[in-house]
Amino acid sequence: MTKRLTIALIALVALVLVAVLPVAATYYDINNTVYAPGATIYIGEQQLNLSWVPVGTQVGWWASAAPINTTAPSQTLTITNNQSFYVSPTLAAYAGNWYVLPVGATPQLAFSVAAPSITVDVWDLSTGTTATGGSVIQGDYLAFRINSNLDQALNPAYREADQINTANTGNVDIKVKSASGNTYTAVFANTTDLTTKSITQQNVNLPSWFWGTSDGNQPGAANYAPNWSTGAVDSTGQNAYPAGVYTVIAQSRLNGMYDNYLNGGATYTGATVSQPAMVTITSNTVSLSANVDSVVRSKPFSVTITGKPGVTYHLFIKGTSSMDGTYDNQPPIITANQAGVVFDPLTGPDFTTIGNAAYPNAVNGNYSYQNGGGKSLWSYVAHGSDYLAAGPISAAIGNGTFIYANVTLDQTGTRTVQFSTTNWTKAQQYTVRVEQNFGGATGFKSDEVIVQVQKGAVTIVAAGSQSYYLGEEIQFSGTDTESNDVYLFITGPNLPTIGGQIQSLDPRNAKVADGDPTTFQDVAVNGDNTWSWQWGTSSVALDAGTYTVYAVSQPYGTDDLNDVAYGTVSIIIKKPFVSATASQSTVAQGDPVYVTGTAQGQPSLGVQIWILGKNFAMITTEAVNSDSSFSYELKGTDTLNMYAGQYFVVVQHPMQNGVFDVYASPALASPSTATDTTSSYVWTAAPSGTASAIGPTQDFALTGAGSLQGSDAAEALVQAINSPNVDDTYTKLQFLVETPVITINPVGDQAVGNKFTITATTNLAVGDNVLFTVYSSSFQPTDKTQSGEFSGASGTVAVTQGTNGLNALSFDVDASTFKPDEYLVTAQEVLQPQATGTALFNVLQAAPPTATPTPVATVTTVPTMVATPMPTTVAPTKTPTQPGFGALVALIGLGAVALLVVRRH
Numbered sequence: 001m002t003k004r005l006t007i008a009l010i011a012l013v014a015l016v017l018v019a020v021l022p023v024a025a026t027y028y029d030i031n032n033t034v035y036a037p038g039a040t041i042y043i044g045e046q047q048l049n050l051s052w053v054p055v056g057t058q059v060g061w062w063a064s065a066a067p068i069n070t071t072a073p074s075q076t077l078t079i080t081n082n083q084s085f086y087v088s089p090t091l092a093a094y095a096g097n098w099y100v101l102p103v104g105a106t107p108q109l110a111f112s113v114a115a116p117s118i119t120v121d122v123w124d125l126s127t128g129t130t131a132t133g134g135s136v137i138q139g140d141y142l143a144f145r146i147n148s149n150l151d152q153a154l155n156p157a158y159r160e161a162d163q164i165n166t167a168n169t170g171n172v173d174i175k176v177k178s179a180s181g182n183t184y185t186a187v188f189a190n191t192t193d194l195t196t197k198s199i200t201q202q203n204v205n206l207p208s209w210f211w212g213t214s215d216g217n218q219p220g221a222a223n224y225a226p227n228w229s230t231g232a233v234d235s236t237g238q239n240a241y242p243a244g245v246y247t248v249i250a251q252s253r254l255n256g257m258y259d260n261y262l263n264g265g266a267t268y269t270g271a272t273v274s275q276p277a278m279v280t281i282t283s284n285t286v287s288l289s290a291n292v293d294s295v296v297r298s299k300p301f302s303v304t305i306t307g308k309p310g311v312t313y314h315l316f317i318k319g320t321s322s323m324d325g326t327y328d329n330q331p332p333i334i335t336a337n338q339a340g341v342v343f344d345p346l347t348g349p350d351f352t353t354i355g356n357a358a359y360p361n362a363v364n365g366n367y368s369y370q371n372g373g374g375k376s377l378w379s380y381v382a383h384g385s386d387y388l389a390a391g392p393i394s395a396a397i398g399n400g401t402f403i404y405a406n407v408t409l410d411q412t413g414t415r416t417v418q419f420s421t422t423n424w425t426k427a428q429q430y431t432v433r434v435e436q437n438f439g440g441a442t443g444f445k446s447d448e449v450i451v452q453v454q455k456g457a458v459t460i461v462a463a464g465s466q467s468y469y470l471g472e473e474i475q476f477s478g479t480d481t482e483s484n485d486v487y488l489f490i491t492g493p494n495l496p497t498i499g500g501q502i503q504s505l506d507p508r509n510a511k512v513a514d515g516d517p518t519t520f521q522d523v524a525v526n527g528d529n530t531w532s533w534q535w536g537t538s539s540v541a542l543d544a545g546t547y548t549v550y551a552v553s554q555p556y557g558t559d560d561l562n563d564v565a566y567g568t569v570s571i572i573i574k575k576p577f578v579s580a581t582a583s584q585s586t587v588a589q590g591d592p593v594y595v596t597g598t599a600q601g602q603p604s605l606g607v608q609i610w611i612l613g614k615n616f617a618m619i620t621t622e623a624v625n626s627d628s629s630f631s632y633e634l635k636g637t638d639t640l641n642m643y644a645g646q647y648f649v650v651v652q653h654p655m656q657n658g659v660f661d662v663y664a665s666p667a668l669a670s671p672s673t674a675t676d677t678t679s680s681y682v683w684t685a686a687p688s689g690t691a692s693a694i695g696p697t698q699d700f701a702l703t704g705a706g707s708l709q710g711s712d713a714a715e716a717l718v719q720a721i722n723s724p725n726v727d728d729t730y731t732k733l734q735f736l737v738e739t740p741v742i743t744i745n746p747v748g749d750q751a752v753g754n755k756f757t758i759t760a761t762t763n764l765a766v767g768d769n770v771l772f773t774v775y776s777s778s779f780q781p782t783d784k785t786q787s788g789e790f791s792g793a794s795g796t797v798a799v800t801q802g803t804n805g806l807n808a809l810s811f812d813v814d815a816s817t818f819k820p821d822e823y824l825v826t827a828q829e830v831l832q833p834q835a836t837g838t839a840l841f842n843v844l845q846a847a848p849p850t851a852t853p854t855p856v857a858t859v860t861t862v863p864t865m866v867a868t869p870m871p872t873t874v875a876p877t878k879t880p881t882q883p884g885f886g887a888l889v890a891l892i893g894l895g896a897v898a899l900l901v902v903r904r905h
Helices: 001-018 090-096 150-154 710-721 885-904
Strands: 041-043 058-061 075-078 096-101 109-114 119-124 135-137 141-150 173-178 186-188 194-197 208-211 244-252 275-280 289-290 293-297 301-306 312-317 402-407 415-419 429-437 442-454 466-471 473-479 485-491 521-524 530-536 546-551 565-574 578-582 586-588 594-601 607-613 616-623 629-634 643-653 663-664 682-685 697-703 729-738 742-744 755-762 770-774 792-798 807-814 821-829 836-844
Touching: 041 150, 041 293, 090 616, 090 821, 119 275, 141 173, 141 244, 186 485, 208 466, 275 682, 289 429, 289 442, 289 770, 301 442, 402 415, 402 682, 429 565, 473 546, 473 565, 521 530, 578 643, 594 643, 594 729, 607 629, 607 710, 643 710, 682 710, 697 710, 710 729, 742 821, 755 770, 792 807
Parallel strands: 041 109, 135 275, 293 442, 466 565, 586 729, 742 836
Antiparallel strands: 058 075, 058 096, 096 109, 119 141, 141 208, 173 244, 186 194, 244 275, 289 301, 301 415, 312 402, 312 429, 429 442, 473 530, 485 521, 485 546, 546 565, 578 594, 594 629, 607 616, 607 643, 643 729, 663 682, 682 697, 742 755, 755 807, 770 792, 770 821, 821 836
């Protein structure tokens, strides 16, 4: 069964490959006789003569790396027509060598099947490079380069040599389509004599083959031949090849493969026809364009040259020879280290003698520009001696050599060149020129573009309200389109007229110097022309007042601002201050007290808080928030151990020097009391700027033997801070520490059913919880035979803010379930039950409600005659005044139940 299937498949392949030939749309028969074994034949070829292979011969193909002598072929076919063999596209999967079967000890190669490939490039003979995808100048000479594997079709070792070079042969056609859409089969090979050269039926016999040479090799002096002259003039005297885009393709014409070997029914690009190669022919001119019409100095601009690919042009700025290189008197310069840009040597010959052949290195400066009367290019541009001694870029200009350059265009015929400007560049209009002399009467080709260089501007703003306290950080920001750095200084009361150094700790005694950047605050400008700087004023020696901050494009003070760009902003400086309050003027032992306030100027050390009393001293610091607020808690665990009495608080601000000039040493790590024996002293720091030998001054003893107490210590501390050698400021306050007290206000008599409020005053802190208890004063142990009723109420309430230094308590009572009796009220602090208050009041029987009279209907009596009855004697009845025993037992039972319920609850 397998053998029969194999025979059937072989027959099917042979039928597909040989039996039926396709109908070719276009057929080029150059030479279809293949007379030697091993020839390369291409997929899609038809009518090949394989007469050396007998009809009926079988050939086989092996997959790659399969051993030929020991394995069966992967595919076989039988030669049924050796006079007109067709290489079917179905053989594309079996490219490679086919061997005669059966295979002997030495396999005999029948032929090699290859998939065709072809590409084409346009070759610029003036530059010796490809011009595909680029442009050429009208008048350039062009050739074509074809890379393909079709050269084997013309190999005389395998195909009949006497027919390869006959007329109407050639395995490739070259076609050129113009910008207007017509297709050329030949091109002019000369500028004026209308000599043409065919581009079809070319014998491409090399893997990389050139049209336009005598031997198909890469063009050179030895094989030069007529080629495409893009500057040719036709019979009408017009340009034969107008400016535009031209499309070139190379197409196989080998034995019908173009029509037979298709890619899904379409022409097989890359196999039988090349990918189109595009080239732009431009007029023999040069053009120059700029990326901007105007530019702010210190920013770059660029120009783009469009001309002949690979050609060198002179680029320069016209009419700048009078500029000497000083400030505001320099032209733009060409930026260094750009591709295709060449300068004269920076330290070259004496350019005053340009034109002398003794200076061959000055190739750019020696150029005689158009209409220059034979003068050199170097004499036409700025080259003053000041370039070597002045200005931020003078050393790089090289005595004028960076103001002109030779620029070589790339294969597309373009090159973009950047110019640099600085704040030394003169603000004016500049003419940039590109030029080259190609010889002859019309040899000069040039173009110009105008670029305006403008002065920039500097702006400055201060964040916030423009009113600040010394010690705050002030954010300055702005824009600078004039320079790469902005220079800041300050003016104001008693500051140098020219300007004070804003970065100095004492701008009063440090003035700026024109031209010296080190005396200014130098701030770099970002790429988007913005800048910012933060000024910390905590240690700056300035008094309160109005000041002006300058932002300048150059390091110049107020006496020399005519030639620079600058902006100003006014700010108000205020002296910092501190304010504080205590959360309450009276605090109970065990309750916290809060010292809160505001410290302007954002002191980095915060504020120093002194708490002084009889045999008590405590010193701490507290950070200041970004909104200038601070809050310090004297904890309840501290006040619990403080004796009742008056305490003084001093809150100290370090002011602009950022140092607490009055301090305690040794420091008090925890509150000091009368039991402490270690002495701590209050000191005043040495005045700022004094000799280092002068140390701090001891003011008084704060703790230990001979120490000041309470108000005396507080007053001595305030006097120390008030010293003229101390810049600190302060605020003072006081509070009382008392034994916890709760005083219940008189309640007064109440009636059963009333709802009333019991109020009290206390020195406990707001928020403390107090337990109120209200109960009958008759609630006590009783005999079983006695009534044990109980009524009352209890609950916890929080202390609220009061008046007159005391806080308030309020407890609501509902007496609807109370019985008439005397009641006791107690109020006791929950967490630390030290404070207790009591009071008595009566609850009375509620008055009975007044009865509403019942209306009596009026009855009209009709007299009736009746008999008079006889008198009857009735015994008097006594109204009982005490309940009977049975009722008393019932009441006792009810009382016992009520007592049980009360106790259970």
